[in-house]
Amino acid sequence: MERRRFEFDELMYQGRVMEIHRVGVRMPDGSVVPRDWAHYNGAAVILPILGDGQAVLIRNFRFAVDENLYELPAGMVDKGESPLEAAGRELAEETGYRAGRIEKLGEFFCAPGTSDELMHIYLAEELAGGPQDLEDYEQITVHAFSQDKLKAMIMEGKIRDAKTIAGLALYWMRRDGAK
Secondary structure, X not given: OOOOOOOOEEEEEEOOOOEEEEXXXXXXXXXXXXXXXXXXXXXXXXXXXXXXXXXXXXXXXXXXXXXXXXXXXXXXXXXXOOHHHHHHHHHHHHHOOEEEEEEEEEEEEOOOOOEOOEEEEEEEEEEEOOOOOOOOOOOEEEEEEOHHHHHHHHHOOOOOOHHHHHHHHHHHHHXXXXX
């Protein structure tokens, strides 16, 4: 990834999935303002749709909020890997499904005020089941829901994950013909 030019860029932390930088951003008045910036390689988010129209979600423990959340399968794009490759890999690892067809629905920035993380959303269809391939620490269960149930879960606050809500919205707009 080509990095933008900052007035200064100090690497504060380099972890497994992200880097934290202290950077200097030149403002329109010419002043330089220090900011914290998180860099990621990006993520792939997958919306698996079964033959009967149900969507596959996972229930995943998220330590940062200390909750089990319903969400679309997703994961970081590894260095040297395309978002499409990451989508297929993460779908299989987290759900056990393999897709006969994957197509891109869209992409969005998660938190553009502080991060460059770009999430790529894919629709996965023609699914064939198989075993999950979870990391030792992952606590993921697989669930299928009707489209109406998903809408109700969002409205009731049972789905609170932004990438899941965004991915479903992109799918529904494409399916229903966004106007």
